[in-house]
Amino acid sequence: MADMTSIPCSGQQGYDASAKRILVTALALFGVAWLLRALYVSHLQTSPLALSPMLDELYHVEWARALASGDWFGSDAFFRAPLYPYILGMLLKISDGSLIVARHVQAMYGSLVPVLTYLIGRRVLNERVGLVAGVIACIYPFLIYFDNELLIVSLVVLLDALMLLAVLRADRIPTWGRWLTAGVVMGFSAIARPNVLIFIPLLLLWIWLEARRAGEGPGEMESAHGRLSLVRCRTPLLTAVGRSALFLVGVALIVTPVTMRNAALDGDFVLIASQGGVNFYIGNNERADGISAVVPGLGEAWMYSDCERIAERECGAHLKPSEVSGYWYGLGRRFLRSQPGAAARLYLKKFVLFWDSFELANNKDIYFFGRMSPVFRSLSWLHFGVIAPLAFLGAWVVRRRKGASLLVLFLLSYMGSVLLFFINARYRLPVIPIIIVFSSAGALWLWDRARGRRWRSLAAGLLVVAAVAVFVNVDFYGTHVGDRAQTHNTLGLAHASAGRYDHAVAEYRRAVELSPGYAKAYNNMGISLGRLGRTDEALAAYAHAAELDPQLASSRNNIGTLFMSRGDLVEAAGWFREAIERDPWMHEARYNLGSVLARVGELAEAEEQLRFAIRANPDFKEAWNDLAVVLEESDRPGPAIAAYHRAILIDPGYAEARNNLGILLARTGQYREALLELGIALRLAPGDRNIIANMEQIRELQWQRDNSQ
Secondary structure, X not given: OOOHHHOOOHHHHHHHHHHHHHHHHHHHHHHHHHHHHHHHHHHHHHOOOOOOOOHHHHHHHHHHHHHHOOOOOOOOOOOOOOHHHHHHHHHHHHOOOOHHHHHHHHHHHHOHHHHHHHHHHHHHOOHHHHHHHHHHHHHOHHHHHHOOOOOOHHHHHHHHHHHHHHHHHHHHOOEHHHHHHHHHHHHHHHOOOHHHHHHHHHHHHHHXXXXXXXXXXXXXXXXXXXXXXXXXXXXXXXXXXXXXHHHHHHHHHHHHHHHHHHHHHHOOOOOOOOOXXXXXXXXXXXXOOOOOOOEOOOEOOOOHHHHHHHHHHHHOOOOOHHHHHHHHHHHHHHHHHHOHHHHHHHHHHHHHHHOOOOOOOOOOOHHHHHOOOHHHHHHOOOOHHHHHHHHHHHHHHOOOOOOHHHHHHHHHHHHHHHXXXXXXXXXXXXXXXXXXXXXXXXXXXXXXXXXXXXXXXXXXXXXXXXXXXXXXHOOOOOOOOOOHHHHHHHHHHHHHHOOOHHHHHHHHHHHHHHOOOOHHHHHHHHHHHHHOOOHHHHHHHHHHHHHHOOOOHHHHHXXXXXXXXXXXXXXXXXXXXXXXXXXXXXXXXXXXXHHHHHHXXXXXXXXXXXXXXXXXXOOOHHHXXXXXXXXXXXXXXXXXXXXXXXXXXXXXXXXXXXHHHHHHHHHOOOHHHHHHHHHHHHHHOOOOHHHHHHHHHHHHHHHHHHHXX
């Protein structure tokens, strides 16, 4: 008789074969997805934005570069969630700052999303649905597009899909470790984008309902695990409490260190990031359109410091980050209470736009840049307007399947979290894997009805798909147009940041041809023309921008700068004052006016303007340097020395401030200290004749003093 212990049982054989098939399928999906994404990243290297990122990408890159330089802890509570910038910072650190390497690594982890989509579809439904869903996720062009962008969204899609799969696995075999792991994944997702936390109450409800449905009987696959490892109590309620507690502990393990770090730096309770209040107000005010990420009155290029100083000005006190966020939340809630009709219309619009087929850009035309790659162009037929109608049908036909309700609850909660703020493609993207799973189920359901000649149910299904297709594909709000003028303006900014000013001017000209009233493009054009030495053309561009937008303070500041460079200080001061009238907190205009006033001897007002510039931007090293000059000329050497030191503290490589400090130290008889500062200045600016002459003169003065004693 054969030894039975050497022959695997049929059940084990089936399990091994299934595991092998899953692994092979997962590897194939990953390989196809990675190949498409790698090709796309390579194609997009021709874009001017590849090496010169703009707007939100630039924000992340600058943050990541600061981290890579060694500033891993930071100095303030996080304004934005930190996980993605920290990952990007590590990538830049190990790749010597290569953005191309970072994009390719992002394409690799983005290629895991089709694998997770396959596994979710397989777990909730069956192998066929999972495989179709995985293939669609491989080739879905907008997942490919965002896997190249240096934005949070690719990471968020990955983590949210991984969290859902972890919850499904934990529900199937409810061990302590699985529920804790699911919570840890949720925690990582939260510190990438905190709005996923809105899902937690619905998830806890789902856990309780599933525990009650399962009752006290043995769970699936329980025989493979010891009962002590399973989270199963005497009653469904206690079982749900235990599982929920483990999940929440997992979340807390990741989120708590971020909260503690914020408290340690600012003495303030900021759970993850303080951005929420500003974003809530952007999406909930009388001028909100549900799309634009613009703070009313601040324009497209707003900064957090602008929001902070407005809140502090209105409250009349210095505010902590949570208080700044609370101020903006309060303004948003005030709008909802005072104008319920307008708010209802706004939320209806946001709901419609969430389900709209067109991918709304935040600040970069997705279709313009995506079509730079043949990969995107060849797959552009597969869009939200195709998968969403099938998903509605699929969600209905599988509604009774275990796990399907979890996906629906995640979709609804995530949609709700987006509606609270504003709509664009990258905020909707995390639900796309769920949409793809349901659309695959819907498509296969229709296919099975057609093969089985079940014409009545097929017709009913097609009717549902057609009705939803009309809803998602009709342009109800006139948004199915890209902002091509903004695209060319962004390309101009990218060229300008790389020093290609002639290319930048060409892009700005295309922008104003498409949108003749685009004041910011004229203003940006003036900056590049000025860099090219074409100052008369620059002045004309600035003037046209000022005429088109009477509230555009930057154009008036730029006109003043041109006049200042020509030595016309009176004319320059007038333009700077006009800029300040339009934006009293524009620190550049305050600094420029202070510098002009210092030159003409109006020291008191010059000091006032420079101090205002410093209050608006405490790290404005040039303002500290010029303030020190004014204090020195006002015969206040002590405060002047302190101001020079502050400028140097901000930038230890600031040679001009060190030279000025050296001269002032010498005037107060501190020759040794003066020579030390001038020596450092000379190392920073080798061969500078002015610094060399100052050092020689101070050595002579020191020699004379020493010999006279």
